[in-house]
Amino acid sequence: MVKVKGEVQMPVIYKNFRNDAYFLHSKLTKKGTTTYHFSKDAKGAADLNQIPEGYEIYENPNGRVFLRKEQKPVIHKEEISVINDGMKKYSEIEDFKLDIKKNVVFIYTVEDLYFNSSIPKQLLQQTKNYATELRFVLVDKEERAFEVERFNYSGSVDDWIFLDGSNDLEALVQEYVQHLGKDSFYDLM
Structure with a gap:
């Protein structure tokens, strides 16, 4: 003081x-x-x-x-809400966070090892880690067009891969967030 x-x-x-x-x-x-x-x-x-x-x-x-x-927002609040509300509506994952960096909205979920854990809830809050595997990238500011990408862990190249693109963000969210935390996520190409 x-x-x-x-x-x-x-x-x-x-x-x-x-x-x-x-x-x-x-x-x-x-x-x-x-x-x-x-x-x-x-x-x-x-x-x-x-x-x-x-x-x-x-x-x-x-x-x-x-x-x-201070960051000048590129993604509109309404678009963030579409992704946030879509996660709540279409995904089975309840514990997630959105992280907005410039023109990208990353969806972070709790890493797998915590899902089937017998760790007490209070301790879990102190130790859990979040990782991102899905993101929405604003590629056209005028048309408000987004691309959805998933993280690829196959082989020697760990990187983001393109899945789809549209100026209908809600349709992209509905189509892809439902796969988070499921085996079907790894079939997305």
Whole structure:
């Protein structure tokens, strides 16, 4: 804590989905600019009581916390809702996260080893990891056309492979999210 003109100034603290506290730190570079990062260590936390202007907190699907420059949205909120609602309606997977990076919406699901586990629920919350195997890529901003891709684990090339494309995002979501967590997912080509 820092005292500023008689009042106590608290560092910026963010709690992730695992309920871990992250403290904002700052560092002056050799060039004289300030860089920021989050750490679980409170010692040396920045003397800031708010997020610096032009920055935002980003929590990745596995709970790591970052301070990044504000991102201008490319994917519309309505399109994110179509994917989120489609997962709830067409997929059997209940524990998922969407991660939006520029023109891509990644669907993260809990890794397989946790599905049939006898780990107590509270401990599971602290240890589960998310992985992505399906994503929707905005390929035409004017037409709002998307491609759906799945991750390919076959052989020497681990990479994203094209499945389908359309400007009807809802149809793509309905067609493909139903396969997540099923053997039929690996038949998609």
